[in-house]
Structure formats: C-alpha cells, structure tokens
Amino acid sequence: MDIAALIVAAGRGTRAGGGVPKQWRMLSGRRVADWTLQAFRDHPRVGRIVVVLHPDDMGQAEELTGAIVATGGATRDASVAAGLEALAGDPPDAVLIHDVARPLVSPEVIDRVIDGLAHAPGAAPALAVTDALWTGADGIVTGTQDRSGLYRAQTPQGFRFDAILQAHRDHPGGAADDVEVARHAGLDVAIVAGDEKNLKITGPEDFARAEDLMRQQMDIRTGLGYDVHAFEDGDACILCGVAVPHDKKLKGHSDADVGMHALTDAIYGALAEGDIGQHFPPSESEWKGAASDIFLKHAIELARSKGFELANCDVTLICEQPKIGPHAGAMRAELARIMSVDPDRVSVKATTSERLGFTGREEGIASQAVATLVRA
Numbered sequence: 001m002d003i004a005a006l007i008v009a010a011g012r013g014t015r016a017g018g019g020v021p022k023q024w025r026m027l028s029g030r031r032v033a034d035w036t037l038q039a040f041r042d043h044p045r046v047g048r049i050v051v052v053l054h055p056d057d058m059g060q061a062e063e064l065t066g067a068i069v070a071t072g073g074a075t076r077d078a079s080v081a082a083g084l085e086a087l088a089g090d091p092p093d094a095v096l097i098h099d100v101a102r103p104l105v106s107p108e109v110i111d112r113v114i115d116g117l118a119h120a121p122g123a124a125p126a127l128a129v130t131d132a133l134w135t136g137a138d139g140i141v142t143g144t145q146d147r148s149g150l151y152r153a154q155t156p157q158g159f160r161f162d163a164i165l166q167a168h169r170d171h172p173g174g175a176a177d178d179v180e181v182a183r184h185a186g187l188d189v190a191i192v193a194g195d196e197k198n199l200k201i202t203g204p205e206d207f208a209r210a211e212d213l214m215r216q217q218m219d220i221r222t223g224l225g226y227d228v229h230a231f232e233d234g235d236a237c238i239l240c241g242v243a244v245p246h247d248k249k250l251k252g253h254s255d256a257d258v259g260m261h262a263l264t265d266a267i268y269g270a271l272a273e274g275d276i277g278q279h280f281p282p283s284e285s286e287w288k289g290a291a292s293d294i295f296l297k298h299a300i301e302l303a304r305s306k307g308f309e310l311a312n313c314d315v316t317l318i319c320e321q322p323k324i325g326p327h328a329g330a331m332r333a334e335l336a337r338i339m340s341v342d343p344d345r346v347s348v349k350a351t352t353s354e355r356l357g358f359t360g361r362e363e364g365i366a367s368q369a370v371a372t373l374v375r376a
C-alpha cells in the first residue's frame with residue numbers, strides 16, 4: 001500500500017506562547033517539527049511526506065529535507081485540505097494526517113492506524129476517558145457527565161486517500177479533526193489504541209512534559225574499543241586519519257591507524273555488532289593497505305541505519321613517541337569530518353605509559369576509545 005503522511009504545521013501556537021510558533025521551538029535539542037517529521041521518515045511503511053506550512057514560515061521549508069511543502073490556510077481543516085490537494089495529482093492509497101504538535105508519536109501507533117485501514121476507510125488512535133467528567137460554572141461543580149463511550153482523540157488519523165479528499169472537498173468547514181470530516185461524509189472510522197505519550201503540545205507546560213517523556217524513552221549505548229599496532233621502519237604514523245611524521249610507521253594489514261580502529265570498535269561495541277575484524281576480515285586482500293576511514297564510515301553508517309547518532313567519543317593514544325598534542329586538533333577535525341558530526345563531540349588525547357611495557361619500550365602504539373550512541 002502506498003502510504004503518505006500529511007503533517008499540518010501551519011498553526012500559530014498561540015496557547016503555547018513563547019514568541020515563536022511551537023513547531024519551531026526547541027525540544028530536547030531539536031525543533032518540535034524535526035522530531036515529528038523524523039517519526040514518519042523512519043517508519044518503514046510511510047512513503048511520501050507532505051508538510052503544510054504557514055505562508056510566513058516558508059523559510060523553514062529548506063530544512064525539512066525530503067518533504068513536499070504545501071501552504072496552509074486559516075484553520076486546521078483548511079490546512080489539511082491544502083495538503084490533500086498537494087497529493088491529489090499523484091494520489092497515494094492512504095494518508096495519515098498528523099499534528100506537527102505531536103512529536104512523540106510512536107511507530108506502534110502509526111502501525112495500528114495503518115492496520116486499522118484494512119477493515120475501514122478510516123482509522124484513528126484514541127484513549128478512553130478514565131477520569132470522572134463534571135460540568136461546572138463559576139468554579140462550582142454543577143453535575144457529573146456519563147463518561148462511558150467517550151474517547152480522547154489523537155493523531156495520526158488515517159484514511160483511504162480518495163475518500164478523505166472527497167470528504168474534505170464536500171465539507172463546509174469548521175471540523176475539530178479529520179474524523180469529523182470523514183463521518184460527515186458517511187465514512188466509518190475505526191478506533192485503535194492511542195498512547196498517553198502521544199501528547200499534543202498545546203500550553204507552555206507541555207514542553208516540560210514532552211521533554212520528560214523523551215528522556216524516558218531515549219536509548220543510550222556505550223561501547224569500548226582497544227587496539228595495538230607494532231612499529232616498523234618508516235617515516236610517519238597514520239593516527240586518527242592524520243599522518244604524523246616519525247622515524248617509524250605502524251605495521252598492519254590496513255593503514256594500521258590504531259586510534260581510528262579503537263574508535264570503530266567502540267561504535268561496533270555500542271551496537272553489539274562485533275568488531276572491525278568481523279566486518280573487514282584481515283584474510284581478505286581487498287583491505288590490504290586500506291585507509292581506515294572506510295571502517296569508521298561503515299560503523300557510523302550502521303549506527304545511523306539503526307536510528308542512532310553519536311553523542312560523543314573519546315580516543316586515547318598510548319605512546320612515548322610521536323608526540324600527539326600538536327596534532328590532536330587536526331585528528332579531532334578529521335574524525336568529525338569522516339563521521340559527519342560536530343568536532344565538539346570528538347575528543348583525542350594521549351598519554352605515555354611512563355616507559356613501562358611495550359608502549360614504554362617504544363615497540364608500538366596502543367589506543368583505547370569510548371563512544372556513546374543515542375537513539376531518541
């Protein structure tokens with residue numbers, strides 16, 4: 001099934017305050033809109049993504065990589081209609097209509113909505129009301145409302161595309177959500193289980209709630225790498241991607257970059273994905289003399305394919321000679337370039353072993369590295 005996501009992001013977020021529409025405010029280090037888009041971009045069953053923006057926000061479009069951008073209207077339903085029309089030229093089978101203000105939507109909720117479409121033209125997540133419901137006036141309770149059969153509606157609300165497009169075209173406007181539009185057109189909408197965490201950022205206090213929930217669901221992994229290479233005759237050592245002049249070089253099947261190997265193993269370790277020798281066996285001649293950036297790129301791309309980003313890494317080189325200090329800045333910059341991360345996430349430092357052991361006797365260089373990976 002060809003499934004598109006339609007993310008409405010043309011509201012002004014007046015109730016949230018803060019001077020900037022809530023979708024552009026920061027939440028756990030990224031904009032609200034970036035989290036929401038990522039949830040759909042990472043979902044294997046979602047193809048295209050349409051984002052509906054306010055005319056004043058078109059400058060943000062460039063940063064929403066890979067998304068089709070449409071211009072929104074004065075109300076939520078006008079914005080949804082604009083997004084549907086943007087898809088109508090090349091219609092998907094189904095569309096998932098989602099508030100940008102719900103950045104914590106889980107893959108499981110998205111799956112349940114998609115699965116619900118197998119049995120009905122519409123499916124939407126909701127939570128049964130569990131608190132007692134009152135009516136009140138002037139701060140005084142005036143009655144109790146029957147809560148049986150009442151639900152709190154969430155998004156994404158999913159529909160067969162042709163049906164919801166026609167329903168919006170025929171609707172007079174003023175609907176609270178797309179389920180109301182669908183029902184007005186006589187379409188059945190299945191209720192699937194929502195998620196307490198799928199909150200809509202509405203008031204100022206919701207930012208702190210959303211950040212707490214994000215912290216709870218973060219997956220943080222740490223890996224440790226260790227490597228040793230012996231010296232042989234030569235004129236430079238390749239260390240963390242930098243050629244450091246020396247009267248010896250490091251011996252190995254590849255370029256013997258002991259620092260980069262330790263870091264690569266730390267990333268594989270954090271992912272529980274074995275080690276460098278498992279991915280690039282020394283028995284294979286194609287890795288003979290290979291530049292070690294191939295290994296590091298492979299490890300970081302493997303991490304990204306599993307949804308992880310590098311939070312930070314720290315490499316220690318253990319040797320008497322060559323002196324690392326003058327080259328540490330260049331090494332950090334090179335590792336950061338290879339991994340496409342900010343240099344302030346990469347540390348390279350060195351120590352001697354006080355002339356003890358094989359490093360102290362200058363027979364070779366050892367390296368240790370730790371890497372922390374985070375999946376939000």
Ligand SMILES: Nc1ccn([C@@H]2O[C@H](COP(=O)(O)OP(=O)(O)OP(=O)(O)O)[C@@H](O)[C@H]2O)c(=O)n1
Pocket residue numbers: 008009010011012013014015016023052072073074075076077079080098099100101102200201202
């Ligand atoms: N003209 C509008 C109004 C709302 N929305 C979107 O509809 C969703 C749900 O609306 P709400 O939480 O009410 O957002 P805002 O309209 O931005 O908030 P407020 O009512 O506080 O201004 C949000 O993703 C919002 O960006 C939209 O695309 N176009």
Ligand SMILES: C[C@](O)(CO)[C@H](O)COP(=O)(O)O
Pocket residue numbers: 076099152153154155176177178200202
């Ligand atoms: C669509 C919706 O998210 C369902 O809960 C909600 O109705 C939209 O937000 P609003 O605050 O009602 O504008």
